[in-house]
Amino acid sequence: MTxxxxxxxxxxxxxxxxxxxxxxGLANSWDYGPLGTLMCENIRKAWFKKFIDESKNNxxxxxxxxxxxxxxxxxxxxxxxxxxKVDCVACKNRFRADxxxxxxxxxxxxxxxxxxxDxxxxxxxIKCPSCGAHDFTKARTFSLMYKTSQGVVEDSSxxxxxxxxxxxxxxxxxxxxxxAMRKKIPFGIGQNGxxxxxxxxxxxxxxxxREFDQxxxxxxxxxxxxxxxxxxxxxxxxxxxxxxxxxDENLKLYDHPKEKxxxxxxxxxxxxxxxxxxxxxxxxxxxRSDYDLSKHIEYSxxxxxxxxxxxxxxxxxxxxxxxxxxxxxxxAFLLNAYENETLLxxxxxxxxxxxxxxxxxxxxxxxxxxxxxxxxxxxxxxxLSEEFIVxxxxxxxxxxxxxxxDAIGTPFAVTIDDDTLENGNVTIRxxxxxxxxxxxxxxxxxxxxxxxxx
Ligand code: GAP
Numbered sequence: 001m002t003x004x005x006x007x008x009x010x011x012x013x014x015x016x017x018x019x020x021x022x023x024x025g026l027a028n029s030w031d032y033g034p035l036g037t038l039m040c041e042n043i044r045k046a047w048f049k050k051f052i053d054e055s056k057n058n059x060x061x062x063x064x065x066x067x068x069x070x071x072x073x074x075x076x077x078x079x080x081x082x083x084x085k086v087d088c089v090a091c092k093n094r095f096r097a098d099x100x101x102x103x104x105x106x107x108x109x110x111x112x113x114x115x116x117x118d119x120x121x122x123x124x125x126i127k128c129p130s131c132g133a134h135d136f137t138k139a140r141t142f143s144l145m146y147k148t149s150q151g152v153v154e155d156s157s158x159x160x161x162x163x164x165x166x167x168x169x170x171x172x173x174x175x176x177x178x179x180a181m182r183k184k185i186p187f188g189i190g191q192n193g194x195x196x197x198x199x200x201x202x203x204x205x206x207x208x209x210r211e212f213d214q215x216x217x218x219x220x221x222x223x224x225x226x227x228x229x230x231x232x233x234x235x236x237x238x239x240x241x242x243x244x245x246x247x248d249e250n251l252k253l254y255d256h257p258k259e260k261x262x263x264x265x266x267x268x269x270x271x272x273x274x275x276x277x278x279x280x281x282x283x284x285x286x287x288r289s290d291y292d293l294s295k296h297i298e299y300s301x302x303x304x305x306x307x308x309x310x311x312x313x314x315x316x317x318x319x320x321x322x323x324x325x326x327x328x329x330x331x332a333f334l335l336n337a338y339e340n341e342t343l344l345x346x347x348x349x350x351x352x353x354x355x356x357x358x359x360x361x362x363x364x365x366x367x368x369x370x371x372x373x374x375x376x377x378x379x380x381x382x383x384l385s386e387e388f389i390v391x392x393x394x395x396x397x398x399x400x401x402x403x404x405x406d407a408i409g410t411p412f413a414v415t416i417d418d419d420t421l422e423n424g425n426v427t428i429r430x431x432x433x434x435x436x437x438x439x440x441x442x443x444x445x446x447x448x449x450x451x452x453x454x
Pocket of ligand 1 (some may be wrong): 082164165166167200207208209210213214216217281282284323324325326327328454
């Protein structure tokens, strides 16, 4: 599936629409439609289930988007959450300078100084990807932080920022959570929520956007045990993805080279997914030592150390952080599951072989003949919707309704016909095998519960 095909598919079926469309759009902003919203909810639910609820160590948190701006001084974002940018003098388009060099020369420019960047652009006479001109402004740093103000007076003392990552809210509440939940190291705090980055070159549909949803776990451990937990969470994330159906051949691990790591980092590994433009980052797993908590100790002057009740040792915990964007997971799961399948009889069907746990609807209820079977079908819809997210479809011929359900990944189609009225049986068609089971209405919930187990 190409990216264009994916965008069109997502729009056609109500997964994702262009943002602010009736006003001519807003660059790189996207609305999750009814099906996209359901699927993202399921992705978040799966993440919370596996990373928090099924772990005896981990708990959740929900901290605000806007926090005391000192947080961003301590974290280093105000000083160094920048990308180098250049503007094309002819067409005025703005580019991330390191990416421009990478795309034009195949050189990794990450971490280069502004002078080095200017020299490379000049020496190689790099051309503007938009208009082809060869005239760029000098490279300058560009802050990715969204600035706004809080309160009734707009002056420098009211400046606040939209968070560019959710994890800082976790660090600053480390002590509260540890105390209130009587947690012993090792333990983790996970949070999901919106993050904002004024990216210079967003793009590739949902891959790089300026407003996105992150799921982050900060796992606090004893110094010296971080490698063990780093390995543990790498495996854990890969297993999470595979259990939800991501194919082996679509995944790769990339270890950041030692010389590229920040001085405090003990290692970073990205899980890459095979997007239409090639393997690219899906999930980042970082071993961050005690850097973040130590910075908050320094700036807040609060004691965020941990006293081990068994050994009486006091230390600043080390952190292992798996961090992922829900939009990237959404992209990966869609791309991985979509198939334009040719059937044995030569017909084709669009089908989304998505894991039932992630599927927007778990089942669709279909009255075979609208006039005759609707009343019973609506009764069954009501029964199922007490427990599952299901849809109801009484339009068009049954074959077309099956196709639509296949295309949006609905794992089960429950057909109500004369046999339902006479004997209380429904037919359940499986999306992937297209085989049918006959089940008693009284056993329908149990049947689905068993099939949807995750
Ligand atoms: N707290 C660490 C952190 O935020 P990151 O590598 O900058 O690390 C983590 O981001 C994850 O968030 C990425 O692996 C990606 O899944 C997602 N992400 C980051 N920037 C994004 C953007 N502009 N659009 C969509 N997702 C993004």
